[in-house]
Amino acid sequence: MAADRSEESEPVLESDPETDGESPGSLFDDVGALIEDGRTYAEAELAFQKTRLAYILDHAKRAALFSGIALVLVVLAIVVLVVGILISLMQVMTPIAATMVTMFGLLLVAGLLGMFAQRAMRGIKRAFESESDG
Template sequence: MSAGKAEDGLDLPEDGPMSADEKAAHADRSLLEDVEALVEDGRTYLEAELNFQKTRAAFAADRAKKIAALGIGAAIVVFLALIGLTVGLIIAFMPMLTPWGATALIVGLWLLAAFLMLRKAASHWEELMSAFDNGEGEDE
């Protein structure tokens, strides 16, 4: 055994061998230091992870705002295109049906399309509600 090292790898003071109590105190102190270092490493990791998640959430929020703005812009453009289509169809049918007849035809077709979409949405809603129905209300 060399001076300064015990057989179990513990650092020993240079001024002589330690008693069993001193070795136990030194081992406990080393374990305590290891636990403190582990706790500190855990805190550092947690802080880094929280900062990463905050940055990630900020990035996602920024992109979500841009997506929403572009989606709203696209919806407005589509709406304007449908207005243009409606006016164009009315103008195209005016020589055959008179201005009021062409307007009634085009508005009626749009309302029919809306009615059919609402019926389809209602059937999907009923399917959704039946999927979540747990047998409640069957006695009614």
């Protein structure tokens, strides 16, 4: 009976079915696998960012093209407006006077827009000066 009890109290070691015949992985193997996983992740992320950049560039090219065409059409519309004003003014004054009135009107508008641009640039300049002052 005493022999039966000693046999019962001894723990029975069973082998792990996942590692049967293999030695458990070392820390170096785990670190190597981690590095390999990191490389795989970095390569996948790089491929994703390249695809994303190509998509953005494609849309940016189209946006630039359409914006350029729109800008040309706006300039043409302004030319048509100026010619229309000039022709209308020639009905009430001489052609040279109509040309001068139209030219000075355009210079006035350009001057006002230049003043607005200068005011905006001063605001930007102040923002950078206050940023560098601390």
